[in-house]
Amino acid sequence: MTSSPSRRDFLKRVAALTAAGALPSSIGRALALPANSRTGTLRDIEHVVILMQENRSFDHYFGALRGVRGFGDPRPLQLRDGHPVWSQPAADGRRLLPFAFDSQDTCAPLIKSLDHSWKAGHGQDPARWAEYDAWVPYKGELTMGYFQRHDIPYYHALADAFTICDGYFCSLHGPTNPNRMYLFTGTSGPSVGNLGAQAVTNADDGNWTADMARDKPGYAAMDWTTYAQRLQAAGVDWRVYQEYDNFGCNSLAYFSHYRDLHPGDERYRRARACVPGSTADNAATTQAEHLIAAIAADVQADRLPQVSWIVPPTAYCEHPEAPPAYGESLVARLIDALTANPQVWAKTALIINYDENDGFFDHVPAALPALDARMGRSNVDTRGEVYEGVPMGLGIRVPMLVISPWTRGGWVNSQVFDHTSVLRLLERRFGVAEPNISPWRRAVS
Template sequence: MPTLTRRRLLQAAAIGSTFTLLPDSIRQALAIPANNRTGTIKDVEHVVILMQENRSFDHYFGTLPGVRGFSDRFTIPLPGKHKVWEQQGVGRRVLPYHLDSSRGNAQRVNGTPHSWVDEHAAWGSGRMNAWPTFKTSTSMGYYREQELPFQFALANTFTLCDAYHCSVHAGTNPNRLFHWTGTNGPTGANVAAVVNEWDGPGAVTVGYTWKTYPERLEEAGVSWKVYQFLPDNFGDNPLAGFRQYRAASVAAGNPAQPPKDFTAFVPYSDQLNARVPLYKGNGNTLPASGGSQLEAIIQGFRDDVHGGRLPQVSWIVAPANYSEHPGPSSPVQGGWFTQEILKALTDNPQVWSKTVLLVNYDENDGFFDHVPSPSAPSKRLDGSFAGKSTVKFDSEIFTHPAPPGSTQQPKPDGGVYGPGPRVPMLVLSPWSRGGWVNSQAFDHTSVLQFLEKRFGVREPNISAWRRAVCGDLTSAFNFVNPNTETLPPLHTTTRQAADLLRQRQEQLAQVALPAVGRQQAPHQERMARPSRALPYSLSVEASADRRARSLTLDFINRGEQGAVFHVYDRLRLEDIPRRYTVEAGKTLSDTWQTLSAYKLWLLGPNGFHRSFQGNLKRDEPELLVSYRGDALLLTLINNGRRSTSVSIGRCPYTKQGPWLFDIPGGGTLQRTFSCQPSGGWYDFKLRDEHGWMRRVAGRIETGEHSISDPLMGKRL
């Protein structure tokens, strides 16, 4: 950790937050030490996965200090010099606006379009300049802590991932297929599902056919279970669409195609499991047996926790009213449901000391998020790809037919499956306490990769491209010495209070979109949050050829994880931005042909940024960037015959500079800059007197934990 101490960071995390203490029993349970017998991932004995519904990262956490939200310093360029926040809507520009619960029905905000066609139209293959045109103005709404007290408290207490993406530019079912099976079909059966279909009981002769991850766990002897109440799982269990699970439901005694008002689903039992093991994947595993129905449902999970029956892997599917889906649910109700799952686990300290609870969201609904998704290259109109990859990505392009029997899937259109926009991921466990942010690129397959890492059961449906780009979540944990992290208290609520707030909000009109002249770009409070070490070591070098009128970029990955680089041509922003996937330990090159001037803008993981500008009227300087521990080494090469002057602007992190250097013709200049005081963060802009410019920014990774970008946000 750099100069700023962890204690000060945690104190800063609580600025502006008001927490009420948990009851002593829960507070004590949250503070119990982690199982640290081996100091490895093997100390985890249970993984519980709660996937909620339809929220983007900016929509929920864009105002949380210390994460990549509304005060991101490096946002993609839009035509007309507009900021990424200034999105083109119908007849006007729309900026993000606060869904203020004191001014309207913010808790029950309307949902927005979120299917394959409108998702791709809003994304624009990475151009992202007309989001509300396709998603409605409501898509630009966001929350603050006052609407999300429990979700913010979890982020300030445990670990929040701010580079976690949904798996596909589509809706619920395709994303949940990735979450449970590692694919939406291409690697499993050479088919593709990109819209919702087969999300409930149905004929055993119709449905998906490829093998799912729960089946692989069953074969390997790893215990598992999907916790859900039937009939109310909101269609959020994709296993119900697989023929093998449909057959299991019939074998358990349920009708193959129950009527809509059917409620008598056969309760799950150990005896039934011995005969039909897949029934615990789509059966009635949480039957309500009396009292308040919802409390009875949660009591079934609580009984397993306290009775020593919690499986090694558990998936939880919430009822509709508590799924957090816009419309039927609300943030406060979803927060209450998450709270109760956490409480059930922490009420048993012995279980909690060995448990990871992952809370993520299947897709973004239509809500805006400003970070371009690390997707595979998009196709141009001529059939070529805008970008390259060192690993094959044919399984990431929509060229696959619909599954046999499908009546809903569109025809293949060559679009990129994903990953899609950012969604929240909260990592709750005794090994991830302390208010950390993790900025490694993840998607829903990362959850399966984490299970692979812990239980040794591989999911072959995860494509090689996904494995190269999306991490396995292990960087979010401290397994070596987890019991040194402090734990702030949490805000809590009751089911009755959550339901009452929803009812009161329903009496109000939807929060009004501000008038054009009254819009203001949102921001975050400035704060450096403790940030996990990341497996990246990236470089991009540019070489200009004046005679060939070209600029070549070399993408170099010396790290342990693949990365996606986004390149926007600021002189041709109507073009599809190019994307480059570079596996760990590999390099990739591409060339831009230009008549004279060039102006390229590049973004990689965790704020890695490069800008290249010049005019090719003369031999230009060449800049090489390398890392020496926590120092940045800049090497300038004068390729011309004449002396040239290069200025390096003032570094915003250290407040040092500017500097001016004369480099003789054919000469070389080297300068080293320490980045230790800023936690490895750097930002330098270099210019000569002829229009040449380079900007280099990012964070040096040394293998040590650090802080989030300390310049993100405004001082309040």
Template structure:
């Protein structure tokens, strides 16, 4: 049987059109200017990039900023993980047993811009994540953790995503706070691969409290490697007002270089912008090659004049890091979303001051961690251990390679917490914008990334490797190159944008919000609506498979996980046993070109099973049934991909029974026809073709068997064909 729906049968949703290009005038000037500058396309490769600029902001989760945003994996996710309370991860329970859902931090109703922060260190982050059960956010992080912003509160942040590329599967590196996450960002590790130690909580801030060279971290930074390789680089920061966020200044060998500076060039920890001398390369570089990384390179208080000057005078390095002042870091407390948005707008203004420079520049904007703000997507963390010490899952990586992902290393100092054997991360999702002439058009990229992905992009462009990035991170997290169109960047359709502000407006709004009352948690919880509609979505490197084998004699159900990626993209499969959601979910790490399997004993449940599988970009499988029925009706389903000109999902209906059986296939999204039935003779296999071209290659259907009432197999996700397509059209619809 062949399914051949007409285009009318596809449940269409609103997509962007060419009319958006005609509305370019509605963009704020900073982004309108950036969008209007065509990319350097001399080679059609990553080598056209001559400058990479990075800015890491502070403490926001992806759902906190983009849960209601169109075309990304937000609050409309139909595959939010199941919780023991019978609901999904969107329905959290506080310490008093009350149900909390994400609620709007509405600036018209209270102090949204100044709502404050939540706990965000190793113990409470582990408690909220709860080994992947994701069910303790209000308990561990306070009720405020469930707050989110909408367009009115973060217009520039949303506008930037509508103009360029937003990554909706970008994770912080660890389940913890600022400094360990920034160590991954600056060095690829929190210590295990660097010096066989582990940094778990904040220590050795690197701003106004720089200490002696007898204290600090003891491995290399990526800037050290760039310096040795002859790649130009610089850190743009005000000292002391860098909010302690230049973690390279907390390394002992960096502090030793700072101590070498002569009187008059040494840094003072005294607050104020006029204390430390401006960085002068003709003087300071004579004393230390690292001076451009620790000196006062933005003596105007951090307001980017030196960055603009370098852009206009052809001095922008190949690699640049920008450290915002505390007031504009976006951190709850000293900063606000409005002030952070203005600062990013100013960075873009500086970089586009020279169209020639911007045509060759990539700007990467992310957040160090999520503070304690809720994000519903389970992170691709290494498998946890069960209470009995056994591993909840498996990996195709070796035990030696996986060892770097667990807190079994000595604490780096006496102030760090004791070893607990828990996995470091990656942690929750955080926003990541890829802003460049090669990433225009309001795209979403759903490949799994973390902070090491930024270093891997630098590796890909400049050829300077960071050996401290672990094998696990290299297997599971991409290198950001899938977010770009280097081949034909100047053919992208430009989208619509709004949201420009001024520093005065941002300051005024923040001050007014400080006087407003706290926003109350709604008494009646309700799941917020996500804006419907797709957005253009970059092709992904995944080709994932999960199938089941039911052994009635052994009373087991075995799942087989395979990764057919031809692009070296590994993946983490999360498996939740819906009959035992109190248990730690299993995670399976499968490298490209490899496979593994695992079994569930179903005796304790009288033969029943219900296994719920989740992978990247909405990849989902459900395997439910009763093994007692399998003794007489041996049915199974296998799904294959046919990425031809008219792509289809091939559905193989296996009947190993002694009698004919009838299968029913029902669409759960993307089409409104069906269901369909197919009779399969005993001992035979029938092949069905499920077209996906009209739904942007997305599919979601369930297969049942008349002879086995408990039998159900659900298959959902997006088939990759090597071509760009759209984000999930059913997001927020069903």
């Protein structure tokens, strides 16, 4: 095939930047490899790889990135007291502005987790969130801290090279587990009639490993249908990649369909098994090497599933106190593994998103379902979007990057998305519908 002049020029620039050290080698390689554009449609994407990381807001990671709706936003929200949204009130009458962490001389990369409970939990008044000025009183002063390019250089380089989404919100204003349920099932329960505490809280059995023997027998597992089940029924190949230590982030483990399985069961192999080489004995010292090795082996053998969910070990998931640099290391090695076989990379899209914001500030308020005339009116059904009279989502804005041969160029996508948008991409590509997604959510994200 003959390369066009523009493509030749592009490859020359990529090679020059990589050689000069301006681009990490993994990014340079991913940029240089061509796409499979046989049909020019979504059908050219044969593999979708989903890596959901933990607990970072968009402004916390990318507010200082040029070209996005970050701290340079020319039209920030005005608070009820007339101050711009950047100027958040503290309980003692002071005002706090976003501030850059000092990662060189402090332990900022190891910052501890802030309150990230359901917005009506821990004594919080959900009405206060309606005014968007509860950040400091409810989360503490560290909520306003953010990282700069030199703190997370690899992620900023990825954003410069591929596509970042600055209108991506977590699905629920709350913690990890219900948000991840939206990614794995399209709901945290209410849209399918399950109004239990799992809808807005981290209701799990405390087994933060891939060891099914540690599942708690008395745990009331969720019983609605997951998207993995729908893929299986449709004959779409899928798998969860995880080590023994998975930080409890494999949401399929909390569903009855994937509990009490025999190791020979196909469901166990796809959803519950940990990758080869990962054991309880090496879980405390893992550097995610077994996870990356398993993915690399499948890529080299051209057996990467059509849909893959990646669940990293605790130290590499970026949940505070896990340092962002560890997550960057994981992603760099993952991209190396995916690009090691150019024929596989040519038909692969990697989605990197974050389940929720922890307690970190973001300045862009999310869409909420209208509950009464004061909030406006909705022409779509909002059932399944309200919990005890409080709108569940959308939640806080979080990062999302799309790394693929089709998303090269440093683009910014400002469409409104949430975790169910990932399922809707899979719906369009593989033709497998997820009826758990509410009509309201389909309309706004």
